[in-house]
Amino acid sequence: MNFNLIKKVLKDYRISVLLFSLGTSAYSAMMVSIFPSIQSSASDLAGYMDKMPAAFKEAFDISLGSFTTIEGYLSIEYFSLVWVLILISFTLAFTSQSLAGEVDKGTMETLLTQPINRLNVLFSKSFTWLVNILIIMAATFIGVFIPAAIAGIEVSYFGFLIFSLAALIFFWAFFGLGMFFSALFYDRSKAIFAPLGILFIAYLVDLVGKLYPDFEKFRVLSLFKYYGNPAEVMQDKVLPGMDLGVLFGVGLVFFIFSAIVFKRKDIY
Amino acid sequence: MKDSVVEIEKLTKFYGKNLGVRDLSFSVSEGEVFGFLGPNGAGKTTTIRLLLSLLYPTSGTAKIFGLDSVKDSLKIRKEVGYLAGDPNIYPTLTGKAFLDFIDSFRLSKKSDYRQQLIDRLGLDIKRKVKHYSRGNLQKLGLVSALMHRPKLVILDEPSSGLDPLVQVEFYKILNELKKEGMTIFMSSHNLTEVEKTCDRVGIIRQGKMVTVESIERLRHLSLRVAEIFFDNGYQKEDFEIDSVKILESGENYLKLQVPSRVINEVLASLTKYKVHDLNLTTPDLEEVFLQYYN
Ligand SMILES: Nc1ncnc2c1ncn2[C@@H]1O[C@H](COP(=O)(O)OP(=O)(O)OP(=O)(O)O)[C@@H](O)[C@H]1O
Ligand SMILES: [Mg+2]
Numbered sequence: 006m007n008f009n010l011i012k013k014v015l016k017d018y019r020i021s022v023l024l025f026s027l028g029t030s031a032y033s034a035m036m037v038s039i040f041p042s043i044q045s046s047a048s049d050l051a052g053y054m055d056k057m058p059a060a061f062k063e064a065f066d067i068s069l070g071s072f073t074t075i076e077g078y079l080s081i082e083y084f085s086l087v088w089v090l091i092l093i094s095f096t097l098a099f100t101s102q103s104l105a106g107e108v109d110k111g112t113m114e115t116l117l118t119q120p121i122n123r124l125n126v127l128f129s130k131s132f133t134w135l136v137n138i139l140i141i142m143a144a145t146f147i148g149v150f151i152p153a154a155i156a157g158i159e160v161s162y163f164g165f166l167i168f169s170l171a172a173l174i175f176f177w178a179f180f181g182l183g184m185f186f187s188a189l190f191y192d193r194s195k196a197i198f199a200p201l202g203i204l205f206i207a208y209l210v211d212l213v214g215k216l217y218p219d220f221e222k223f224r225v226l227s228l229f230k231y232y233g234n235p236a237e238v239m240q241d242k243v244l245p246g247m248d249l250g251v252l253f254g255v256g257l258v259f260f261i262f263s264a265i266v267f268k269r270k271d272i273y
Numbered sequence: 274m275k276d277s278v279v280e281i282e283k284l285t286k287f288y289g290k291n292l293g294v295r296d297l298s299f300s301v302s303e304g305e306v307f308g309f310l311g312p313n314g315a316g317k318t319t320t321i322r323l324l325l326s327l328l329y330p331t332s333g334t335a336k337i338f339g340l341d342s343v344k345d346s347l348k349i350r351k352e353v354g355y356l357a358g359d360p361n362i363y364p365t366l367t368g369k370a371f372l373d374f375i376d377s378f379r380l381s382k383k384s385d386y387r388q389q390l391i392d393r394l395g396l397d398i399k400r401k402v403k404h405y406s407r408g409n410l411q412k413l414g415l416v417s418a419l420m421h422r423p424k425l426v427i428l429d430e431p432s433s434g435l436d437p438l439v440q441v442e443f444y445k446i447l448n449e450l451k452k453e454g455m456t457i458f459m460s461s462h463n464l465t466e467v468e469k470t471c472d473r474v475g476i477i478r479q480g481k482m483v484t485v486e487s488i489e490r491l492r493h494l495s496l497r498v499a500e501i502f503f504d505n506g507y508q509k510e511d512f513e514i515d516s517v518k519i520l521e522s523g524e525n526y527l528k529l530q531v532p533s534r535v536i537n538e539v540l541a542s543l544t545k546y547k548v549h550d551l552n553l554t555t556p557d558l559e560e561v562f563l564q565y566y567n
Contacts, residue, residue, distance in 0.1 A: 111361025
């Protein structure tokens with residue numbers, strides 16, 4: 006890894022990381038601060054929920070716990086989808102810029118004619134992504150912990166830690182995919198829309214599989230299935246090893262592909 | 274014979290079905306300034322990108338410092354300065370930040386040469402690259418290529434965008450570096466520049482090398498125009514020498530196109546006559562180059 010390149014890329018992203026951190030933590034804080042009022046009206050919600058179709062409830066992981074526990078509530082309102090989309094957006098913006106974007110703009114030529122090898126460029130940028138995503142995740146959780154402490158809501162730090170690992174591995178899978186397409190394509194928009202398309206389809210397949218039993222068998226093809234239910238991870242405090250193994254593997258395989266493709270790529 | 278710094282052998286590059294260069298072979302020796310010429314789309318930039326391992330050859334090899342351009346690319350790049358034909362520099366950095374960034378990749382031999390170059394080319398490095406004019410971007414690229422005084426510099430159309438005053442300064446810099454023993458490989462469309470700075474030129478057309486010659490030999494190989502004024506007439510037959518062309522003739526006047534290798538024969542024929550005046554001109558090198566272009 007090249008320290009100077011890491012330093013430069015960190016600097017390039019410092020504003021984005023700041024904005025993503027502020028955004029996600031503000032969202033966390035807002036959700037936590039309205040939690041007490043949601044919780045107190047849970048009995049009304051229970052009646053409302055009774056009328057929902059079971060498959061629907063299952064598909065969206067809605068249970069009474071979704072509104073009576075902070076984990077369940079944050080999971081359904083934030084960590085299941087909205088937050089994931091925000092962090093994956095950051096990830097794909099990062100990956101698409103890292104290789105395809107720089108090739109597209111021509112700055113890759115400038116970089117690669119310096120004494121640094123291509124794998125080093127890939128690893129240094131990947132490391133920078135890891136640092137950035139960890140900062141944003143940390144900001145999100147601080148946005149939960151501080152308002153929760155103030156409002157006297159009890160949260161399990163350890164539960165969050167376990168969940169953050171699971172989430173990181175999920176993001177890693179998309180990072181790998183993003184890097185692969187970024188190595189493959191010469192223009193940035195393709196490098197962003199290809200993995201975004203996969204994300205969208207994965208979500209749809211997972212949702213349809215949960216709603217319709219006939220399609221349940223296709224869920225194994227969806228990366229979202231392996232992400233699972235954040236509330237369960239936080240409350241059970243155990244990592245769903247098999248599922249995360251799949252996600253880690255997907256990330257790793259595509260990351261290795263990206264290295265192979267980028268190393269052999271003609272830069273012009 | 275000095276060692277070859279660049280040695281290209283049967284280098285071929287296809288972009289898919291499009292030909293970049295084909296069967297290119299030539300070498301550049303140490304301390305030489307080599308000009309790489311040819312019409313647009315001839316393959317100059319392609320060759321340069323192959324040397325720097327930005328492109329992978331379809332077949333053939335290129336060696337720099339005796340090292341393989343693909344396998345030993347990293348080692349090579351430590352000793353090579355490069356200026357792209359269309360320098361793309363991180364727009365959000367200032368000129369200074371960019372040069373520092375480039376510096377950071379080398380165990381910088383701290384020197385004030387960088388500052389000297391900046392001053393001599395008249396570059397303002399406090400501004401952001403995105404606000405640079407084309408010429409200033411070119412200067413920044415030049416400084417980044419030359420500031421470490423690498424063993425070899427590869428310049429793709431180095432003077433494009435530079436104003437005439439800066440060009441003159443740039444040629445001075447090149448000549449100084451050449452005296453220090455730097456090997457310079459540059460592509461160019463500016464024939465006067467090539468004439469001023471290069472020892473040898475390679476002319477490439479449609480991906481193939483047409484000729485590699487020293488500037489002197491090119492001049493030498495070229496055709497002379499001889500204008501002869503006689504006092505008492507002459508016999509035309511005396512000048513019907515193989516490969517000499519009679520351009521104009523009058524009673525006491527003759528204009529010939531003469532390859533320099535047969536100039537002696539023309540002179541021999543002249544001894545028979547009383548010559549009033551003789552004018553022998555070398556055509557512009559420019560014309561010589563253009564002969565090879567089409
Ligand atoms: N990325 C590419 N994809 C397909 N063909 C390419 C690509 N880059 C160059 N070529 C082709 O390769 C040939 C050589 O191009 P190159 O850029 O090396 O020419 P050049 O001599 O540098 O021209 P110029 O004087 O215009 O800079 C051209 O026919 C060009 O069309
Ligand atoms: Mg070119």
